[in-house]
Amino acid sequence: MTAVDEEALTSAEADELERAAEAALRPKRLEEFVGQRVVREQLALVLQAARSRGACADHVLLAGPPGLGKTTLAMIIASEMHASLRLTSGPAITHAGDLAAILSSVQEGDVLFIDEIHRLARPAEEMLYLAMEDFRVDVVVGKGAGATSIPLSLPRFTVVGATTRAGLLPAPLRDRFGFTGHMDFYEAADLERVIARSARLLDISLDPAAGREIARRSRGTPRIANRLLRRVRDWAQVRGNGAADEAAARAALEVFEVDPRGLDRLDRSVLHTLCVRFGGGPVGLTSIAMAVGEEPETVETVAEPYLLREGFLVRTPRGRAATALAWDHLGLRPPSAPGTQAQGTLFVDGSGAPPA
Numbered sequence: 001m002t003a004v005d006e007e008a009l010t011s012a013e014a015d016e017l018e019r020a021a022e023a024a025l026r027p028k029r030l031e032e033f034v035g036q037r038v039v040r041e042q043l044a045l046v047l048q049a050a051r052s053r054g055a056c057a058d059h060v061l062l063a064g065p066p067g068l069g070k071t072t073l074a075m076i077i078a079s080e081m082h083a084s085l086r087l088t089s090g091p092a093i094t095h096a097g098d099l100a101a102i103l104s105s106v107q108e109g110d111v112l113f114i115d116e117i118h119r120l121a122r123p124a125e126e127m128l129y130l131a132m133e134d135f136r137v138d139v140v141v142g143k144g145a146g147a148t149s150i151p152l153s154l155p156r157f158t159v160v161g162a163t164t165r166a167g168l169l170p171a172p173l174r175d176r177f178g179f180t181g182h183m184d185f186y187e188a189a190d191l192e193r194v195i196a197r198s199a200r201l202l203d204i205s206l207d208p209a210a211g212r213e214i215a216r217r218s219r220g221t222p223r224i225a226n227r228l229l230r231r232v233r234d235w236a237q238v239r240g241n242g243a244a245d246e247a248a249a250r251a252a253l254e255v256f257e258v259d260p261r262g263l264d265r266l267d268r269s270v271l272h273t274l275c276v277r278f279g280g281g282p283v284g285l286t287s288i289a290m291a292v293g294e295e296p297e298t299v300e301t302v303a304e305p306y307l308l309r310e311g312f313l314v315r316t317p318r319g320r321a322a323t324a325l326a327w328d329h330l331g332l333r334p335p336s337a338p339g340t341q342a343q344g345t346l347f348v349d350g351s352g353a354p355p356a
């Protein structure tokens with residue numbers, strides 16, 4: 001096995017472990033689901049009404065940045081409806097035939113979760129409209145002039161679609177969802193509750209001040225909060241005295257390059273590129289992505305929403321531009337200020353100054 005294979009295996013194993021750790025922390029019922037008060041209330045109503053009619057729930061679209069709980073909510077919908085859950089994703093369905101195979105095995109009342117639904121191939125998308133509206137698929141048998149289309153009726157089922165980019169969904173598909181839950185970043189207080197709950201489940205005795213520190217630096221995202229909690233536990237075990245207290249939280253977050261505003265390496269790299277390489281912008285998404293070595297979609301869906309929300313950057317018709325807060329956070333001065341040099345190295349504390 002080559003060094004590259006070994007590395008790939010290790011990171012695949014690490015991803016698998018992270019996924020397993022995440023799965024163990026998923027709330028199973030709507031009342032355990034912390035925060036997102038509006039979506040929770042709307043969903044509770046939709047599900048209760050469907051249950052009392054003895055019908056399956058209307059199709060649900062969940063929209064919002066990664067890690068806010070869309071998959072978790074899909075699982076909760078299935079469990080609240082006492083239904084079986086089938087999971088797939090837009091990129092996994094490369095041909096309409098893949099979707100036809102899934103749909104033809106769907107049972108009455110099932111919940112079909114389609115993650116990244118905005119990435120479905122067009123023919124599959126069209127098949128899905130029909131399935132969602134008329135509970136029917138047309139299966140094409142044969143090729144060319146001899147091809148025939150055989151209609152296949154489906155039992156009633158619920159599609160739960162998740163997307164980080166609701167704007168990319170074609171209107172006909174969007175319109176087939178009876179309810180859309182718009183998920184937003186969590187308030188720090190809600191994240192503290194997520195962290196306290198996870199600490200209990202993981203049997204970590206967590207100091208409330210450490211929970212606050214982790215919450216503050218989790219970019220409003222439960223997945224990040226849970227991940228940082230596990231890293232704080234690691235630090236406490238290996239370098240500390242086992243106590244997950246505030247000092248352990250600060251030290252661990254420093255090691256894992258999460259700065260005091262919760263920005264991680266990618267966030268800082270985007271801001272740094274914008275300020276130093278492009279003089280603060282405005283500059284197009286693709287140029288930023290190329291400069292930081294990421295896909296434009298990753299920059300747009302993973303880094304940008306939080307940077308926008310926190311006021312580090314703005315979107316203008318001519319591209320992304322850094323705000324005064326971004327320059328300040330990096331310890332740099334914008335080029336218009338006299339005597340400015342838009343240069344510097346990024347440090348974990350976001351100061352722009354090297355550690356003493």
Ligand SMILES: Nc1ncnc2c1ncn2[C@@H]1O[C@H](COP(=O)(O)OP(=O)(O)OP(=O)(O)O)[C@@H](O)[C@H]1O
Nearest residue numbers: 022025026033034066067068069070071072222223
């Ligand atoms: N409201 C919540 N309360 C408690 N834990 C939560 C909540 N939302 C999410 N989590 C936890 O955060 C993790 C990520 O959630 P999930 O996988 O559902 O996010 P997602 O929005 O589907 O992300 P992606 O779009 O990247 O797939 C899970 O471990 C889940 O337990």
